[in-house]
Amino acid sequence: MNYARFLTAVSAARKPSPIRMLTELQQRSPPSLISLAGGAPNPNTFPFQSASIQVKNGQTVTFDEAAMKRALQYSASNGIPELLTWMKNLQKNLHNPPTASYSVEKGQMDMCVTTGSQEGLCKVFEMLVNPGDNVLLDAPTYSGTLAALQPLGCNLINVPSDQHGMIPAALKEVLSQWDPSEVHKPGSTAPKILYTIPNGGNPTGASMTAERKREVYELARQYDMLIIEDDPYYFLQFEKPWAPTFLSMDTDGRIIRTDSFSKILSSGLRIGFVTGPKPLVDRVVLHIQASTMHTSTFTQLMVSQLLHSWGQEGFLQHIDRVIEFYRIQRDAMIGSADKWLKDVAEWHSPSAGMFLWMKLKSVADTQQLIMEKALEKEVLLVPGGVFMIDSSEPCPYVRAAFSLSTPEQIDEAFRRLASLIKDAL
Numbered sequence: 001m002n003y004a005r006f007l008t009a010v011s012a013a014r015k016p017s018p019i020r021m022l023t024e025l026q027q028r029s030p031p032s033l034i035s036l037a038g039g040a041p042n043p044n045t046f047p048f049q050s051a052s053i054q055v056k057n058g059q060t061v062t063f064d065e066a067a068m069k070r071a072l073q074y075s076a077s078n079g080i081p082e083l084l085t086w087m088k089n090l091q092k093n094l095h096n097p098p099t100a101s102y103s104v105e106k107g108q109m110d111m112c113v114t115t116g117s118q119e120g121l122c123k124v125f126e127m128l129v130n131p132g133d134n135v136l137l138d139a140p141t142y143s144g145t146l147a148a149l150q151p152l153g154c155n156l157i158n159v160p161s162d163q164h165g166m167i168p169a170a171l172k173e174v175l176s177q178w179d180p181s182e183v184h185k186p187g188s189t190a191p192k193i194l195y196t197i198p199n200g201g202n203p204t205g206a207s208m209t210a211e212r213k214r215e216v217y218e219l220a221r222q223y224d225m226l227i228i229e230d231d232p233y234y235f236l237q238f239e240k241p242w243a244p245t246f247l248s249m250d251t252d253g254r255i256i257r258t259d260s261f262s263k264i265l266s267s268g269l270r271i272g273f274v275t276g277p278k279p280l281v282d283r284v285v286l287h288i289q290a291s292t293m294h295t296s297t298f299t300q301l302m303v304s305q306l307l308h309s310w311g312q313e314g315f316l317q318h319i320d321r322v323i324e325f326y327r328i329q330r331d332a333m334i335g336s337a338d339k340w341l342k343d344v345a346e347w348h349s350p351s352a353g354m355f356l357w358m359k360l361k362s363v364a365d366t367q368q369l370i371m372e373k374a375l376e377k378e379v380l381l382v383p384g385g386v387f388m389i390d391s392s393e394p395c396p397y398v399r400a401a402f403s404l405s406t407p408e409q410i411d412e413a414f415r416r417l418a419s420l421i422k423d424a425l
């Protein structure tokens with residue numbers, strides 16, 4: 001793959017930070033090295049001495065004095081080694097990426113830690129998207145992605161989708177306006193990236209079938225596009241076997257995958273990952289060097305200690321407990337929707353994630369209904385317009401999250417929603 005053609009001028013211009021390189025060189029060197037180089041503060045001046053964090057299974061994550069000094073200090077921009085290694089082993093175990101054994105030039109699988117997958121998405125978009133670029137995605141989509149993409153001045157092209165995700169025939173139709181043999185010509189306006197949320201989509205709850213992923217991948221190959229696989233709900237798939245990921249079928253090195261611990265370990269700790277071809281991950285890391293420098297060392301070490309004590313088996317057992325929780329929540333929401341809303345709304349039951357996407361049958365645009373009437377009835381959902389490429393277009397959908405409220409609260413919320421819809425008719 002020729003990765004240079006995908007980079008913006010800004011990303012291509014980024015150079016390694018000499019200071020950061022010295023820090024990482026020092027951290028790789030034996031203790032006998034005396035460094036007068038890094039402008040790092042002396043951790044002996046820090047007020048924090050140690051920490052002990054109770055884990056619900058009875059284990060404890062401890063930071064003794066030495067560990068605390070490391071946790072409170074700068075660390076490598078791509079992530080602390082032990083967390084990166086653990087995650088790379090998990091990715092290889094779960095997805096068996098073809099790129100894991102490739103040379104760097106061929107797109108060897110690499111990873112970096114990001115401050116939430118939101119940071120990963122933002123930096124990947126800024127690496128790849130120039131003003132005026134055509135970018136493919138299936139709308140409605142995550143509002144945080146729109147917030148990161150639209151200010152870049154690109155042209156977002158919607159690829160029609162349904163409850164099974166992006167529709168390959170629709171993608172083929174959208175792409176038919178370009179000649180695949182001319183996408184590398186200077187001045188070509190053919191899209192270079194496609195973004196999708198393959199599991200438990202936000203806001204639709206849609207999950208792509210393996211067959212559709214293979215068809216989309218083939219089209220990306222024909223038009224030499226990168227696919228950004230934003231997959232924070234991968235671990236919230238209620239049925240097994242989990243769907244094969246784009247990363248697992250990436251024989252070309254054209255997948256950039258973002259993962260997140262937000263929905264399974266903690267959203268406040270802000271731990272996400274970018275997995276992709278080393279030439280591209282390196283560019284994201286250079287951007288991290290020049291912006292946040294790295295994700296919090298303390299939170300990385302805290303999570304890394306937990307993962308190492310759990311092992312992959314323990315981690316996946318935790319995931320099974322999380323899945324069971326959200327399955328029960330999903331069933332409660334579907335039960336209450338059937339009970340209160342089946343005359344006034346329609347929906348598909350999600351097989352992953354934490355969202356139910358409902359179309360209100362007799363409402364052209366839910367914005368006013370939700371932002372005014374629903375608040376009067378003390379029930380809050382998200383009007384569907386915020387997830388559309390053009391948020392000013394009327395949208396009859398609402399997004400309901402089944403993550404936080406109890407089944408009883410969900411039932412009462414839908415009773416209130418049904419009441420306000422009937423009042424509005």
Ligand SMILES: Cc1ncc(COP(=O)(O)O)c(CNc2cc3ccccc3n(O)c2=O)c1O
Binds near residue numbers: 115118230260272
């Ligand atoms: C598809 C997709 N990709 C990336 C992210 C970012 O997750 P990160 O790893 O935590 O950075 C998300 C997080 N989605 C949301 C976050 C959120 C945070 C506060 C309040 C509301 C929020 N609502 O509503 C959300 O949907 C997502 O859904």
